[in-house]
Amino acid sequence: NAGVTQTPKFRILKIGQSMTLQCTQDMNHNYMYWYRQDPGMGLKLIYYSVGAGITDKGEVPNGYNVSRSTTEDFPLRLELAAPSQTSVYFCASSYETELSNQPQHFGDGTRLSIL
């Protein structure tokens, strides 16, 4: 019962470096999401995907890119890391239909520090 799996759990980057945060889910969910969590700010949506090959911007997309080549995987890429991107990143997935809003299932998060 893996659910949503994120790697790595922790990472320290230097300013200007790039990296990819991995996210995979084994629940055959069609929708996937990336959030960042900053202290006292709740979660902000970065990008989301409604299915393989389809992605769209959320509230705070600047400085990030995503792709969705398969149903299972939804990696988040930082091209030029900046201190403002220091945060905890959460990936989530859900199975959405036209009938009702389904709960999102979250990974355990990636704690990223940019120094």
Added chain:
Amino acid sequence: GNSVTQMEGPVTLSEEAFLTINCTYTATGYPSLFWYVQYPGEGLQLLLKATKADDKGSNKGFEATYRKETTSFHLEKGSVQVSDSAVYFCALSPSNDYKLSFGAGTTVTVRA
């Protein structure tokens, strides 16, 4: 736009005390409302939800009632345990959308 406001923490309680976390929302139409819980070092988990006015969501002794007249979804538990120590997030999903809007979170610490 859609927004969620929840009471600021941190909240510190003794075991067996009564817990209330206030949550109010702004949204058009009839959103779905959720409470998520985040235990230390983990991701968020759905605690309970309600999808229409006057619905009561409940789970693990927690309850919340969807009050459209006061645009509120307050979380309550009658007798908390140390294991309830966590961050609690109120969230909404608009009636015509699936994206969640989260409150800032309330940190709850329960002391033995």
